[in-house]
Amino acid sequence: MIIAQKNGRNTIGAPDKLFGVSAKAKERIAELGSDKVIDSTIGVLLDDNGQLVVLDSVMKSIRALQPADYAAYAPILGLPQYREAVKKAVFLDDLPQDCFIESCYTPGGTGALRNAVSAYTKPGDQILVSSWHWNPYNLIAAELGRSVRTYTMFDEAGRLNIASFEEELAAILREQEETVIILNTPAHNPTGYTMTDEDWNGVLTVLGRYTDKKIAIVVDIAYLDFSGDAKEYRAFLKKLVGLPENLLPLIAFSASKGYTMYGMRCGALLCMAPTEAIAREFIDVMSVECRASWSNGNRAAMTALANIIQDDELFAEVRAEREAYLQVLNHRSAIFMEEAHRIGLSTCPFDSGFFITVPCDQPDEIGEKLQESNLFAVALGKGIRISAASNTDDQLRRIPAILKAAME
Numbered sequence: 001m002i003i004a005q006k007n008g009r010n011t012i013g014a015p016d017k018l019f020g021v022s023a024k025a026k027e028r029i030a031e032l033g034s035d036k037v038i039d040s041t042i043g044v045l046l047d048d049n050g051q052l053v054v055l056d057s058v059m060k061s062i063r064a065l066q067p068a069d070y071a072a073y074a075p076i077l078g079l080p081q082y083r084e085a086v087k088k089a090v091f092l093d094d095l096p097q098d099c100f101i102e103s104c105y106t107p108g109g110t111g112a113l114r115n116a117v118s119a120y121t122k123p124g125d126q127i128l129v130s131s132w133h134w135n136p137y138n139l140i141a142a143e144l145g146r147s148v149r150t151y152t153m154f155d156e157a158g159r160l161n162i163a164s165f166e167e168e169l170a171a172i173l174r175e176q177e178e179t180v181i182i183l184n185t186p187a188h189n190p191t192g193y194t195m196t197d198e199d200w201n202g203v204l205t206v207l208g209r210y211t212d213k214k215i216a217i218v219v220d221i222a223y224l225d226f227s228g229d230a231k232e233y234r235a236f237l238k239k240l241v242g243l244p245e246n247l248l249p250l251i252a253f254s255a256s257k258g259y260t261m262y263g264m265r266c267g268a269l270l271c272m273a274p275t276e277a278i279a280r281e282f283i284d285v286m287s288v289e290c291r292a293s294w295s296n297g298n299r300a301a302m303t304a305l306a307n308i309i310q311d312d313e314l315f316a317e318v319r320a321e322r323e324a325y326l327q328v329l330n331h332r333s334a335i336f337m338e339e340a341h342r343i344g345l346s347t348c349p350f351d352s353g354f355f356i357t358v359p360c361d362q363p364d365e366i367g368e369k370l371q372e373s374n375l376f377a378v379a380l381g382k383g384i385r386i387s388a389a390s391n392t393d394d395q396l397r398r399i400p401a402i403l404k405a406a407m408e
């Protein structure tokens, strides 16, 4: 460091792996043409021509905005109509009655995760996440002077490893009075796993044993609207109602994927508080968290989303349009899984979502080997992440064999 302070952040100046591979893919495409190269590094939904999918119905709402919707400040916690709208975006017509639901605007799911970690842990604390996880969890924790502890995500049967979850949580809570647990489900990034009913029961049974520790359970639902049937994939939310008062369910909502508003930075943190006082505290704390981090949010994005959700017809249009793309996405991943199965390539347990992960021992080496075959994919902890969101049916049919050859 020259003048800036490191403050325990150990990745400052380190090359960004994802952008590194992505830049190489672009170079190779410029050299050989896009028909000869597969770029599987991209984490957004692309159509079969490689163009970003932008929902027309969402654009309709954005185009209807007035100058003041862009220019004026929004309240610190977000526009009141937005704070109501996100409840509907998360729970649809099944808003739980037996808990106190509050919400605040955050810039994307990232802001929601940041606020949750900042508000419900102390500097020096560890938070708990699964071994396969979205890397920014580490950065968010480090930036706030916290750190990440991981449990082994899967057991041998390919289910959530509750024994490891229990063990690592116990290790944290031997040292701390509070922690945050991030559960990224449904359609987990990077594996595509969705927690089952049984997984949820296992997690909640473990948490129920801690009656004197404060635990915030953050469900990162970034991919909820690109997982599966809207009602079925929200069923887990009911399990979060009626928990003991020391357990606080929080929902990190993101409009990035579900509403294709990635760049508008539109998200929210919601609490499902067991008491009114805990909900009040959430609001009071979030007012300070938001004010000190980004102050006011993106009013235009909030207005566009609130206008969609308040308008039954437009909301139905968004959902129908999204459903068509969900079918495209599911079809792509099914092709990959079918082909992987046919040639004997193992993947992490996959259910739905943007990504599929193939575990392997030397991901960095294999990632480089793939590049020799003009396939560019991100090497993660112990695997290679393939993006069903950004590759075509044809590419996804070809990728398993390329991966298998590189691994062999």
Ligand SMILES: Cc1ncc(COP(=O)(O)O)c(C=O)c1O
Pocket: 043, 107, 108, 109, 110, 111, 134, 184, 189, 220, 222, 253, 254, 255, 256, 262, 266, 267
């Ligand atoms: C697992 C996961 N959580 C949260 C996010 C948050 O995204 P955003 O801040 O764009 O809403 C992402 C985005 O890629 C993600 O993959």
